[in-house]
Amino acid sequence: MTAEQLAALVEQAVPGSVQAHADDLDMPSLTIAGEHLIAVCTYLRDQQGKNFLSAVSGVDYLGYGEEVAGYFGSERGRDINRTGSWGTPETVTPPATRFAVVYHLAHIGEGPTDRVRLQVLTEEGRVPSVVSVWPTADWHEREQYDLMGIRFDGHPNLRRLIMPSDWDGHPLRKDYPIGGEPVQFTDAV
Amino acid sequence: MSATEHASAPVVPLWQPAQVxxxxxxxxxxxxxxxxxxxxxxxxxxxxxxxxxxxxxxxxxxxxxxxxxxxxxxTGFEKNFEQKTYWKGIPYAPRMDYLAFFANELAYVGAVERLIEIEVPERAQWIRTLFAELNRIHSHLIFLGTSGVELGAISLFFYCLRERDRVLDLFEMVTGVRMHDRYPQFGGVAEDLPRGFYAEAKRFCHDVPLRIDEYLDLVAGNSVWRDRYRGIGTIDAATAIAMGLSGPNLRASGVPFDLRRAEPYLAYDKMDFDIVTGERGDAFDRLMCRTKEMYESVKIIDQCLEGMPSGPVMADDRKHVLPPRHELQTSMESLIHHFKLVTEGFRVKANQIYYTVESPRGEFGCFLVSDGGPKPWRIHFRAPSFVxxxxxxxxxxxxxxxxxxxxxxxxxxxxxxxxx
Known part of the structure; x- marks a missing residue:
């Protein structure tokens, strides 16, 4: 099924939900409005057989397509990447919104896998939680909350999963400095 | 049944409520x-x-x-990948799942290959298939051995490590290292199979099924093992799918889902093998699924050895592929290519890809977003253990x-x- 056909189906089921669609290299990809995410996911699960949520990934587009494809230094750390020689060949159009949350869905059962990519663009990093649709999203969302700082509204247990519970900041964000981390466990000496 | 009755029969829902x-x-x-x-x-x-x-x-x-x-x-693998050019990311990948190192490399290398649209030679695909299956045996042997240690039975662990060592010997013979080999590279594999590999691998294919027979006797025929594993941790198919289980964990619940069959990659579409499934979805079925999968892996390795096509093992694409080592001494252009690829790397068009392989633990996925530069903008691994x-x-x-x-x-x- 092409992205256009799928977008038409989803748009018919949940009007106003599809913001954009594209046939990516690997699978059709839909950009969904955040407020309709649960309805679209439920529709895809119940009517389109997307019973398997492969992964939830957060992407931070801060600085995407700009000359320095690296990181932005701050007082907390140094920027070891500002070499100047890593510029991109052509300037990529940066997305208007900073964060994207990407869901990869698949069908397990009779017939082909029929993978679909859903994408929710969000400026402040807030999307509704899909734990009620696919229970497996529990840890996926906690991981993205922890490392990327995406807030999943309605998640029943949104705590840090990977980093220590008192960690400051979200390491996978592009403005999180590399190098110069404070020394851990100094009080234990 | 009349036609009207048939029409009003309830439609089986695609989504069955799971017991979560x-x-x-x-x-x-x-x-x-x-x-x-x-x-x-x-x-x-x-x-x-x-x-x-x-x-x-x-x-x-x-x-x-x-x-x-x-x-x-x-250890911040995903952040580290964003700091490395694509080439330098390859040695990172196997260190995530240190038992299924080759599957991790394949996922990363495969994702980048799809992005740069490079054609991998047939022989390289077959070699990769062979080593992916050797790696599966390696991982399942460790699983089988440690499953005994958990019950206090240490001897099976030693037996399993004995066979595992032979897998690692084969890896060492070809790649020079026993684990974390950096063997698959963009466009193919680092080197062709050495002389003597065929005989050694054939002997392995002959011996290992006999050993697995013994282990199955030891495990499946052992009443302590059966009592401790039967009916423990049962999960039905609908719940397993809802919880995102994949690989042997899902197949033990009776779902014959295997990415090698569902979305064939490498040379799996040319291989003849069965998908091992369980019935009850308990710990014993998961144990049996993995153990019996080793037979299928041996079958695939045997087919790879017999049907291995000849030809190059590396794509002929000097924009992305390191030039052959011997050319560096004689060709200025090769030296320049080598230098540029190693220092600056190659650039990848802005795009995104989700590439999956069937790791010994299930669906191992690599989601890669590129921005046109020489480093991944964002890389996220869908780790089956995590799920x-x-x-x-x-x-x-x-x-x-x-x-x-x-x-x-x-x-x-x-x-x-x-x-x-």
């Missing part, structure tokens, strides 16, 4: 009670397969509440604590991969 504890499937709160104690099981405990921390609430010897905590070997460990709580609650060890072991989580 609510609100959180991965954390089950204990009931109110007087004599409950909460114990930290791990992170350092021999039977947690690394550093998995389980916060267990016990009523006597029975687990009544459980919260799994991971992250003790988080399957979520189900620990629902499998272990209201069971004895000794069964918890069996549950954790049967899910076959590797913490290096879960924490990344």
């Amino acid at each position: 504890p609510s609100p959180t499937p991965s954390k089950i709160d204990p009931p109110e009670g007087e004599d409950l104690i909460t114990v930290n099981f791990g992170p350092n405990h021999p039977s947690t397969h690394g550093v998995l921390r389980l916060i267990v609430t016990l009523d006597g010897e029975v687990v009544v509440g459980l919260d799994a905590d991971i992250g003790y070997v988080h 399957s460990l979520q189900s620990t709580a629902m499998m272990a609650v209201n069971r004895y604590i000794a069964d918890l060890i069996v549950v954790v072991g049967s899910l076959d989580g590797v913490m290096g991969e879960a924490d990344r």
Whole structure:
């Protein structure tokens, strides 16, 4: 099924939900409005057989397509990447919104896998939680909350999963400095 | 049945409601009670397969509440990948799941290859298939061995390590290292198979099924093993799919889903093998699924050895592929290419891809976003151990604590991969 056909189906089921669609290299990809995410996911699960949520990934587009494809230094750390020689060949159009949350869905059962990519663009990093649709999203969302700082509204247990519970900041964000981390466990000496 | 009756028959829903504890499937709160104690099981405990921390609430010897905590070997792989050019990311990948190192490399290399649209030669595909299956045997042998250690039976572990050593010998013969080999590269594999490999691998294919026969006798015919594993950690097919289980964990519940068959990659579409499934979805079926999968892996290795096509093992694409070593001494252009590729790397058009392989633990996915530069903009790995460990709580609650060890072991989580 092409992205256009799928977008038409989803748009018919949940009007106003599809913001954009594209046939990516690997699978059709839909950009969904955040407020309709649960309805679209439920529709895809119940009517389109997307019973398997492969992964939830957060992407931070801060600085995407700009000359320095690296990181932005701050007082907390140094920027070891500002070499100047890593510029991109052509300037990529940066997305208007900073964060994207990407869901990869698949069908397990009779017939082909029929993978679909859903994408929710969000400026402040807030999307509704899909734990009620696919229970497996529990840890996926906690991981993205922890490392990327995406807030999943309605998640029943949104705590840090990977980093220590008192960690400051979200390491996978592009403005999180590399190098110069404070020394851990100094009080234990 | 009349036509009208048939028309009004209920449509079987595509989504069957799963038996998942609510609100959180991965954390089950204990009931109110007087004599409950909460114990930290791990992170350092021999039977947690690394550093998995389980916060267990016990009523006597029975687990009544459980919260799994991971992250003790988080090493920031995904952040590290963003700092490395694509070439330099290859040695990073196998270090996540150190038992299924080759599958991790394949996922990363395959994702980048799709992005740069490079054609991998036929022979390289077959060699990769061969080593992916050797790696599967390696991983399953460790699983089988440690499943014995959990019950206090140490001897099977030594037997399994004996065969595992032969897998590593084969890896060493071809790649020069026993694990973490950096053997698959963009466009093919680093080197062709050496002389003598065929005979050695053939001997392996002859011996290993006989050994697995012995292990199956030892495990499936052993009443202690059966009693300890049967009916423990049962999960039905609908719940397994809802919880995102994949690989042998899902197949043990009776779902014949295997990415090697569902979305054939490498040379799997030319291979003849069966998908091993279980019936009950309990720990014993998971154990049997993995053990019997080794027979199928041997079958695939044998077919690879017999049908291996000849030809180059590296694509002829000097924009992305390192030039052959011997050319560096004679060709100025090759030296320049080598220098540019190693220092600056190649640029990848702005795009995104999700590439999956069937790792020994299930669907290992690599989601890669590129921005046109020489480093990945964002890379995210879908680690099957990470997903399957979520189900620990629902499998272990209201069971004895000794069964918890069996549950954790049967899910076959590797913490290096879960924490990344």
